[in-house]
Amino acid sequence: MKKLTTQLRFDGRRLVLRNTSFIFFSLLMPVMFYILFTKVMVVTNNSAEMRIFSLNYMGSMIVYSILITSLMNIATFLMRDREQGFLMFLKMSDRGLFDYYISMGLWSVTMSMISVVILGGVAVLVNGVSLGLTQWGALGLMVLIGQLPLLLLGMALSFIKRQETLGVVCNLITFPAAIVSGLWWPIGLLPKWLQVIGEKLPTYFLNDVISSITNHAKLKLVDFVGIGIWTIILLAVTLLIIKISQRRGIFADVQA
Numbered sequence: 001m002k003k004l005t006t007q008l009r010f011d012g013r014r015l016v017l018r019n020t021s022f023i024f025f026s027l028l029m030p031v032m033f034y035i036l037f038t039k040v041m042v043v044t045n046n047s048a049e050m051r052i053f054s055l056n057y058m059g060s061m062i063v064y065s066i067l068i069t070s071l072m073n074i075a076t077f078l079m080r081d082r083e084q085g086f087l088m089f090l091k092m093s094d095r096g097l098f099d100y101y102i103s104m105g106l107w108s109v110t111m112s113m114i115s116v117v118i119l120g121g122v123a124v125l126v127n128g129v130s131l132g133l134t135q136w137g138a139l140g141l142m143v144l145i146g147q148l149p150l151l152l153l154g155m156a157l158s159f160i161k162r163q164e165t166l167g168v169v170c171n172l173i174t175f176p177a178a179i180v181s182g183l184w185w186p187i188g189l190l191p192k193w194l195q196v197i198g199e200k201l202p203t204y205f206l207n208d209v210i211s212s213i214t215n216h217a218k219l220k221l222v223d224f225v226g227i228g229i230w231t232i233i234l235l236a237v238t239l240l241i242i243k244i245s246q247r248r249g250i251f252a253d254v255q256a
Contacts, residue, residue, distance in 0.1 A: 003096075004103065010103075015073070016107070021076075022111065026068045038126065051129075056214070059210035062119050067183075071154050071173060076163070108151055109144060113143070120136070145227065149202040156234060181203040202226065
């Protein structure tokens with residue numbers, strides 16, 4: 001337990017407290033987008049419509065924050081730790097790799113919950129968004145479940161060898177996915193063919209579930225099925241990449 005506590009402290013400092021990328025891109029940028037689109041670039045004076053939009057955009061920015069965290073933070077740290085020999089160091093020491101992976105998993109969840117708290121707090125303070133305790137609980141639970149395919153995608157991308165290439169690939173996935181799945185503006189404003197693509201992405205499914213929760217709407221089975229399918233597919237892809245990497249000696253650290 002002491003080893004896990006030490007690892008949690010170490011990862012907490014580098015993943016959250018000293019990670020300017022997480023603080024700016026995963027927290028401040030979504031907050032700025034939220035304030036910009038709900039308080040500055042207001043397109044209607046109808047209070048009922050603005051209330052719904054404020055709720056929906058809060059959910060969109062939470063998903064956007066999780067997307068950035070998974071692809072631009074977790075993926076980068078996993079890649080660096082492997083390429084810089086940190087995993088090999090842990091494996092050869094008495095600390096081992098088990099506590100490392102537990103710590104990374106717990107901090108991934110914590111970073112997502114921080115996004116919910118920060119963006120939820122801003123929505124309440126800036127726009128007077130009001131949700132019941134059950135709704136907040138359901139939202140948090142759905143974030144924990146819905147982030148799985150995004151974290152798996154980040155893990156798969158972490159096997160890209162060069163940090164510069166990883167950064168380019170993450171950018172090419174993150175921003176188009178945010179636009180096409182309707183995180184930046186309503187998906188209905190996009191061309192029909194883009195809507196068809198966007199409605200098949202895990203970010204869309206998670207955002208749609210959150211929207212249903214915050215608006216007291218009926219949850220859609222298709223959203224849960226979509227998240228489940230993406231989780232299974234990306235888990236299979238990640239395991240395949242790990243297996244191939246082990247054979248090539250790229251990821252020998254994970255072997256006991």
